[in-house]
Structure formats: structure tokens, C-alpha cells
Amino acid sequence: AQSVTQPDARVTVSEGASLQLRCKYSYSATPYLFWYVQYPRQGLQLLLKYYSGDPVVQGVNGFEAEFSKSNSSFHLRKASVHWSDSAVYFCAVSIRTGNTRKLIFGLGTTLQVQP
Amino acid sequence: AQTIHQWPxxxxxxxxxxxSLGCTIKGKSSPNLYWYWQATGGTLQQLFYSITVGQVESVVQLNLSASRPKDDQFILSTEKLLLSHSGFYLCAWSHLRGNYAEQFFGPGTRLTVL
Known part of the structure; x- marks a missing residue:
């Protein structure tokens, strides 16, 4: 069955430190992968997406993610975090279902950036 | 640019x-539309999707219904609320055709059932 696993429910880092949020997916076909961010009491914003090609994709606000087919992973990275990056981050895979596509989300990782 | 509004x-x-919860998309014709439910502190669960006016497909049964009365409008409703309906409801849209798979989300409606 298709699924997305984010093994870390909560990550705490200091401002200026580097960051990696982990994501593993399970999907037999070619995956379309996404990272979304949710700030408190708001909707989801798309950070970045992977469809094909270069396995490292760049997103907004200095975020990037690397796709690994062999590891079935799509980890999110940032070289230097800012306090405003504190939020919940969701990894998602798009799967084909009937005549449309469906997003399967992980449980999310809460990022807390300490000053 | 496309904008998505949710009310209340x-x-x-x-x-x-x-x-009755509503969602309107402006600046995009014939989008795919979606309703999601998010429990407090939880992940997102897709409830319904619609690829055209008048057609809605149910993904999970939560004693809710959805309708698409106009191309740019998606309505979520129920006649009788349960405590378990509390949570955050998000509307999203995506391009109808092609391989565009990303979905764009509205600001959400927070529902508290007492």
C-alpha cells in the first residue's frame, strides 16, 4: 500500500544550524513528491516538488530536497535555519487513482528553532 | 494569479x-477540487474530490457530503454534526489535466463541535 513515513515527530535545532527532515515513501510507480509547510492555524504552503530529473530540487526560502529511488526517500534540507522556519512540515506523494491523482501525506514533523 | 478562499x-x-463550509477558487477555470480534514496535531486526510461541476467522489466516509454547484465553488456539509467532526478543514485545487500533481491549499476552516 502507498504510504509516507516521517520518522521524526519533532525536531529541535538552534538558529543558524543546518537541518534535515526525513521522509520515506512507499509507491510502486514513479513518485511525484512534495514538501509542504504549515504555520500555526494556517493552510499548507508548497515548499518544493520533485517530478523527474535532477534528484536535488530547490524550493522556497533556501530549502532543498534530495530524491533517492534506491532508498525510497525524499529528505528535506536547509543549510541555516531561521526562527521563522518553526512550523510543521509534511512530506507527500502523489499517486494515481482512477481519473485523478491523490496526495498521501506523512504524519508531519514539527520543527522548533531555538534562538 | 489564482486565489482560494474558504468560509467561515x-x-x-x-x-x-x-x-456548511465553502470554498471558492478565483483565477483558474475547471480546476480539480479537494476537501481535506485534519485532526488537531494530525495529518491530512482527503475526504472528497471533484473534477467537474456536479460530480463529486467520496474518498472516506465521515458522515459528510460535498457538492460542486459551480466551476469555482466546492461545498462541504452535513445535516448532523458529531463530536468527531471537530478539526481543521482544508480545500485545495490542482490543474485538471496533464501531469501537474501539486495541490494548492486554502487557509482552512477550524471547526469545533461541542
Whole structure:
């Protein structure tokens, strides 16, 4: 069955430190992968997406993610975090279902950036 | 540019009362539309999707229904709320055709059922 696993429910880092949020997916076909961010009491914003090609994709606000087919992973990275990056981050895979596509989300990782 | 609005921003309702939540997309014709439910502190669960006016497919059964009366409007409703309906409801849209798979989300409606 298709699924997305984010093994870390909560990550705490200091401002200026580097960051990696982990994501593993399970999907037999070619995956379309996404990272979304949710700030408190708001909707989801798309950070970045992977469809094909270069396995490292760049997103907004200095975020990037690397796709690994062999590891079935799509980890999110940032070289230097800012306090405003504190939020919940969701990894998602798009799967084909009937005549449309469906997003399967992980449980999310809460990022807390300490000053 | 496309914009997506949801109303109301928040609702506090009694168990057993009716509910209607709305979503409007401007600047995009014939989008795919989606309703999601998010429990407090939880992940997102897709409830419904629609690829055209008048057609809605149910993904999970939560004693809710959805309708698409106009190309740019998606309505979520129930005649009788349950405590378990509390949470955050998000509307999203995506391109109808092609391989565009990303979905764009609205600001959400927070529902509290007492």
C-alpha cells in the first residue's frame, strides 16, 4: 500500500544550524513528491516538488530536497535555519487513482528553532 | 494569479446541528477540487474530490457530503454534526489535466463541535 513515513515527530535545532527532515515513501510507480509547510492555524504552503530529473530540487526560502529511488526517500534540507522556519512540515506523494491523482501525506514533523 | 478562499474562518457548533463550509477558487477555470480534514496535531486526510461541476467522489466516509454547484465553488456539509467532526478543514485545487500533481491549499476552516 502507498504510504509516507516521517520518522521524526519533532525536531529541535538552534538558529543558524543546518537541518534535515526525513521522509520515506512507499509507491510502486514513479513518485511525484512534495514538501509542504504549515504555520500555526494556517493552510499548507508548497515548499518544493520533485517530478523527474535532477534528484536535488530547490524550493522556497533556501530549502532543498534530495530524491533517492534506491532508498525510497525524499529528505528535506536547509543549510541555516531561521526562527521563522518553526512550523510543521509534511512530506507527500502523489499517486494515481482512477481519473485523478491523490496526495498521501506523512504524519508531519514539527520543527522548533531555538534562538 | 489564482486565489482560494474558504468560509467561515472558524465555527463553533453543537452536536447534532447542521454544517456548511465553502470554498471558492478565483483565477483558474475547471480546476480539480479537494476537501481535506485534519485532526488537531494530525495529518491530512482527503475526504472528497471533484473534477467537474456536479460530480463529486467520496474518498472516506465521515458522515459528510460535498457538492460542486459551480466551476469555482466546492461545498462541504452535513445535516448532523458529531463530536468527531471537530478539526481543521482544508480545500485545495490542482490543474485538471496533464501531469501537474501539486495541490494548492486554502487557509482552512477550524471547526469545533461541542
Amino acid at each position: 474562518v472558524a465555527e463553533i457548533k453543537a452536536v447534532g446541528s447542521p454544517l
